[in-house]
Amino acid sequence: MERTQHSDWIEKGPGFGAGLSGLREALGIKTASAGLVAAIFGCSGPALIVIGAANNGGLTEGQTVAWLLAIYGLGGVISLIMALYYKLPVTGAYSIPGAALVAGALGTFPFEQAVGAFLMAGAMVFVLGITGLIGKVMRWLPMPIVMAMIAGALIRFGIGAVTSIEKLPIVVGAATIAFFLSMRFLRAVPPVLTALVVGLVAVALTGGFQGGDAAISFVAPEFTAPVFTVDAFLAIAVPLAVLVIGAENAQAIGVLYAEGYRPPINAMTVISGVGGMLAGLIGGHNANIAGPMTAICSSDQAGENPEERYAATVLNGVLFAAFGVFAGVAVPLIMALPGPLIGAVAGLAMITVLLSAFQSAFDRNAGHQIGAFVALIVAMSNVSFLSISAPFWALVAGAAVSVLNERVARSPAVGTTPT
Template identity: 60%
Template structure:
């Protein structure tokens, strides 16, 4: 199979079934049958890197925020169980059915939003708000609205949003290098050596190995003290408060769709996949509903993890990169089940090393995104606006910059580049239909 383009049969929803509520795909039998031959150093390595990224700093947002808000260790552990286990299940379901690296996790900006609201509302009201957010996202999938919006959005603007949203990971490598030059320098050397001489192994794996060795030599490992112990997940009874729904449910639903799913869709398009947008919306809604049962704020498609698992770091064969998402999903489920011990283990790694590895893993995605945004001649002003807004990191009405990048980019193109919206709208390649 070609390493430069995906197989329409194996890595894309079947065109004749795209009008359905759930897009068609190769199916679970095909995904399971071919999984073993696609499990190799590249896919396992990319899945591991994505899991380490997702299980370190992001988990601490919830642990620290929940602890400061006075939540018990049992509640925080259950929260982590809900988002990681169901995020992992999303990865397994979509990757195996579509054979595309659509990776599940949870919304990091959503966690920041929720942590900030813990001081205002009872946790049971927050659980009710989580449930309502999941229902809202699911209803958007049922209506098919997100598929229509995704098919209309100009691709250069989407690609520019991806470039702007993910560039912070590249900048993170530089900032981490200033804080821990030995560790980050070793990580960069490991990345370059493997990328140049052993292309069958992802450069990010070399960065992780050499960076970890440097951290051990310099004594930079953190003390393991997560504050969580082993405990069973707790079923949460929701209560419903209108103020909590308005303050948490609505912006959280918008974040899931406008930040996470939009990023993941753009990343997959940049890597020449045809993402099943409606299925991604539906399962993100279901994930949010199920995660709320255990106190989790959502479980949905994840932009950064999808970027790592779909990039060339997961191997040259695009048709096999879904195996990286399967690996990531299994690791996420294991992390959620053993939350207390797992958090203690992964937080030993220096933050600078995590930042460096994550940034280096994004190199291919960033190149594809910038190329998709500015290689053509259409929607260039809108794409530039989307890039700048996404890079700004601005948050308005508790909604983060990727959403506003899409809104701003489209509005500016409508005003300054109306000719690019001719005829029947735009197709997925950014050209007029």
């Protein structure tokens, strides 16, 4: 189905008037439930990943609140803009692999340098979108190599879910069992939500809540002035921009094509760049188009009529934005949980992302298998040269090995229309 008129710059859509006027009719039980499920997914396990990254970097609670405000508040705004203007289930959130990348980088870089890198990453994505250079850039970074880098950067979260059981066996064990039972028997409920609820019950029963006499109160966001450095640009900004374009946007574009939509690729890239820059000003790593949430809101679960599924994205956007605004209350509650439970739930939340990354990285039909393997092991090694962390070197090494050793046709450039 053709929904947008493509141009060399920003695609045209039906407009906000059309989106608002049709919203009441489009919002039904199925669209509302899909939007709610997508919001629950995004506000549970992924939020714990961000909080874990903030803890690893030694951020204050105020800085953590600002980070969540940036990515959830602006992610929700992106959903509202794209859904209402294009009448498409193009859903915003943030890069979960990007949060993992930043978590590793914060061991090397001060947070103010990371914030500067967030701004530079957003500017890169914006320029690539507004100039139409995505295809030219991504032609040199085939999807298997990008996805292998993602898999290598995220694998430690999966391993962390296993090691957390040793630290807190009853709580983490119960949450893990609940996750897989829910995956098998409760298909309508996100397994990560079931794991979190069961984990909370287990913590309450075992008296494992942290904080002692500390009162739960609102924490105001604490903004961080950016500092721009070449090292942070290479180690954080470049890989983060690649993740936004090569993982989140590419996944969302593919999902929309699979569901019969014609996605506004340039607009999706531009708004992801704007979201990245605005999020950086607040202290967050990137607000952009989200692959998993777009998949939920554009699927059959959101209703039989594809023309009405954009309402699921609208509701998801409202809920995301609300979570971001009230992050000051939510963060102290989440941080009262024991660390092993946070690590376990975060690792469980990464299962589907890791599966998708490995499958895309080592699809024989896509080629670049040797380069993808090199990218995987470099990213897993967590090496750092010249103060530049492993994800950047994974891309460089994977691409170099692929060019030198593989005589196969390149996989399609990210953002190109499949034929």
